[in-house]
Amino acid sequence: EVQLVESGGGLVQPGGSLRLSCAASGFTFSSYAMSWVRQAPGKGLEWVSAINSGGTTNYIDSVKGRFTISRDNAKNTVYLQMNSLKPEDTAVYYCNANSILRQYWGQGTQVTVSS
Numbered sequence: 001e002v003q004l005v006e007s008g009g010g011l012v013q014p015g016g017s018l019r020l021s022c023a024a025s026g027f028t029f030s031s032y033a034m035s036w037v038r039q040a041p042g043k044g045l046e047w048v049s050a051i052n053s054g055g056t057t058n059y060i061d062s063v064k065g066r067f068t069i070s071r072d073n074a075k076n077t078v079y080l081q082m083n084s085l086k087p088e089d090t091a092v093y094y095c096n097a098n099s100i101l102r103q104y105w106g107q108g109t110q111v112t113v114s115s
Contacts, residue, residue: 001025001026002025002026002027002104003023003024003025003026004022004023004024004095004096004097004104004105004106004107005022005023005024005106005107006020006021006022006093006094006095006106006107006108006109007020007021007022007023007109008020008021008109009093009109009110009111010110010111010112011112011114012085012111012112012113013113013114013115014085014086014087014113014114014115015084015085016085016113017081017082017083017084017085018082018085018111019079019080019081019082020036020079020080020082020093020095020109020111021077021078021079022034022036022077022078022079022095022106023075023076023077024076024077024078024095024097024104025076027097027102027104029073029076029097030053030073031053031099032053032097032098032099033050033051033052033053033097033098033099034050034051034069034071034078034095034096034097035047035048035049035050035051035095035096035097035098036048036049036050036069036078036080036093036094036095036096037093037094037096038089038091038092038093038094038111039091039092039094039108040088040090040091041090041091043091045094046060046091047060048060048063048067048080048093049063049067049069049080050069051069051070051071051078055071057069062088063082063089066082066083066084066085067080067081067082067083068080068081068083069081078095080093082111085111085113086113087113087114088113089111089113090111090112090113090114091110091111092108092109092110092111093108093109093110093111094106094107094108
């Protein structure tokens with residue numbers, strides 16, 4: 001059974017930090033590109049960041065310099081380090097695994113940035 005389990009969300013003040021984790025199982029993690037996608041209240045899905053199987057990373061402009069994506073293939077886990085958080089980063093953050101043939105989604109973790 002394929003599972004993507006996100007954790008690490010919560011309530012944080014503006015300027016604070018959180019680290020999201022996504023633990024994967026049931027597929028060959030190292031062969032998949034991994035992404036973080038978010039959905040703010042009342043809005044559609046927004047791609048945030050991705051890391052491919054070779055370790056190349058990409059980010060949406062609004063998080064460049066603040067967020068860092070990384071992966072640990074030995075632990076089948078992808079991370080999103082989020083620093084200098086802003087209220088507009090408030091969203092449910094989803095982990096996504098994708099290959100040419102398949103993609104999988106986690107259940108999401110809530111991140112709320114508020115004073």
